[in-house]
Amino acid sequence: MPKSPERCQEIREETRKKILRDAMLYFAKNGFSGTKISDLANYIGIGQGTLYLYFKSKEDLFRELFAVCNNDREIKELKTLSLLPLSAKSKIHRLSKTVLKKLEKDEAYAAKVTLTTQVLFEKNDYASESTTYQSEIYLYTAKIIEQGQREKSVVDGSSMKLADFYWSVVYLYALKKLFTTKYETITADDLERILLKDEHKK
Amino acid sequence: MPKSPERCQEIREETRKKILRDAMLYFAKNGFSGTKISDLANYIGIGQGTLYLYFKSKEDLFRELFAVCNNDREIKELKTLSLLPLSAKSKIHRLSKTVLKKLEKDEAYAAKVTLTTQVLFEKNDYASESTTYQSEIYLYTAKIIEQGQREKSVVDGSSMKLADFYWSVVYLYALKKLFTTKYETITADDLERILLKDEHKK
Amino acid sequence: MPKSPERCQEIREETRKKILRDAMLYFAKNGFSGTKISDLANYIGIGQGTLYLYFKSKEDLFRELFAVCNNDREIKELKTLSLLPLSAKSKIHRLSKTVLKKLEKDEAYAAKVTLTTQVLFEKNDYASESTTYQSEIYLYTAKIIEQGQREKSVVDGSSMKLADFYWSVVYLYALKKLFTTKYETITADDLERILLKDEHKK
Amino acid sequence: MPKSPERCQEIREETRKKILRDAMLYFAKNGFSGTKISDLANYIGIGQGTLYLYFKSKEDLFRELFAVCNNDREIKELKTLSLLPLSAKSKIHRLSKTVLKKLEKDEAYAAKVTLTTQVLFEKNDYASESTTYQSEIYLYTAKIIEQGQREKSVVDGSSMKLADFYWSVVYLYALKKLFTTKYETITADDLERILLKDEHKK
């Protein structure tokens, strides 16, 4: 006496989404080896066995999670930004404001960033995937930086190094958001200073 | 006839030191729950049982490790620096150069920093100790920052926030040192830019 | 769909009972430190892990076992007997016959008695609980003995000492039952002789 | 520069004796699997390694201990007693007094008895040796009992069963001596009552 097959499929998809969403936060807070399936299932509010109806293993769940994190419209947005007919300085300003706002409002965003970092700690096997993803983000950021260097608004130095520096700081504050109860977040000004030559005109 | 008691004591102390030193690196690279006692013992080059002659449990070993990390002359050095009759700018310059050099040369330093960060990930119970340690480091850094703000060489804003920002970036590059095979390190200039108002005079 | 919750609870309770029952015999035969969890689980016919779903640790299992042993209707039965309007001699006779029959038929009874004794060997920490339990048994036995001394059918001497003597012999034959393959059990007459003055009237 | 070889040998023998003596008590109180070599060595007051200069293994030490317990002049004494031209009643009286006095004064005797019993609990493999030993003791006791039955002073029944009963009670009070802090010991009268028909002549 099945419900309409489509509806059924729909429900499955919803549960799967819920698991991914909740697991992301849980893994982010506890790390891979620090996460027990029993605790995780309990946190999500489902039975342990149910997890295995949706994912082959703990490893598999983490892998998919990680893929979801990196499969994003973020790259597109950044690409679009980099192509806009604006000064590098204002692009950097816009980017910084957007990113800090997301960090502030969206815990899932922080979790996503944290997971990416965690891979460095625990699961170096995924590092290559991570790198692939980052490289796109870095690529477009580096483009903006190079534009800024031509416009003399951005400091000298390897554009990739600077892009990495910039995003590393973003990662850092994602961690802080997730793990520190009371922290003072940096402002867009602080974040921009990593790249911008000076602020004396302000 | 027994071994000479003094020599015996000496050997014990040496072994203990060796364990702490090696375990620090291993824990830093693998995290607490990612570290198996058998692997760790193997890495150090001793039997599993030997570990338990020196430390009551895995937990206990980690705890002591963590205490060692935070019991340091570093605080003193920073305090001394903060009291020197120098401009804030040159203090910051000196500090930045010293720290980056240490990061480059001393893997143990990177490990130490990483462990402190790891506690945030896995073992929030130690967070308070960590905070205590950091707060002293932060305090003296904040003093230098305030001096710089009076001298108009350092950007405006909460001195604690800025100190936190500065050291967070240092932590970040410790992580990179330990986990990333190929990374471009930042320069002292990059690090200083976090605090300094502008560099147009350079 | 979940199993019906009531049935679930029921199963849990049954398994728990089974573990307690089987473990009692196994511990009785092998002692606490002589019992390996793997062997015990195998003997019961469950997985090692299953034991830990029902009991926190080996220690905990033993403690509960011990509590079960001492939580008994036996005390009540003895109390009732002591209050009946009968001669001490016939009370002692009745008690002796009952006890010897139980020893003969019920291996669990022997195991129970043995565990109590074992505590003396290995786990003196529980001795006080044990003593509490025994003291009630002893108390009512002593009452019967005192009645017998007034009736001149029971030998002189401290009633507690005699009660202890009587039950000690019972314990002894419980041990024999459990550990000796071929042994000649004593008769009720033999057991009674510990207390009764003479049998010349028989 | 050795001491005279004989003296050397002598010292070895003394140490060996000391180990056997102390180990007997320790094993008796803690059981075989309940005894750790480290604890035992500490109790004796020697290094762990030293034990292995005198005994091949823990097992070996226990085995020798057990042999020492059973290799005794006790059998001879009992044999002599059984052959004396005395009434069975007075033989039983003499035996009972001697045994109870030994129990009272000599902790080692209690330990010896306890070890024998322990074998039943933990190390059934030695049971046969134990039985051999006991059988001699039992044999001579049974002879006395049979004499008593002819003389009408001892109760009817299998003489071996009665001998076993008698010695079991002795064992019991050895256990009590070793493990119970405060206990009331039985008198020779109590012990004799196990065998003797009546005491109305007293």
Add this chain to the structure above:
DNA sequence: AATGAATGAGTGTTCATTCAT
């Protein structure tokens, strides 16, 4: 001969995964 630090096989306990319901 004596020691106690070192070892690793063995034991207690946990946890990812399976499976009966």
Add this chain to the structure above:
DNA sequence: TATGAATGAACACTCATTCAT
């Protein structure tokens, strides 16, 4: 489909035995 009880491989820890001194 959903559950959680059951499992055993894997892990933390212990302890009889060895060995350098």
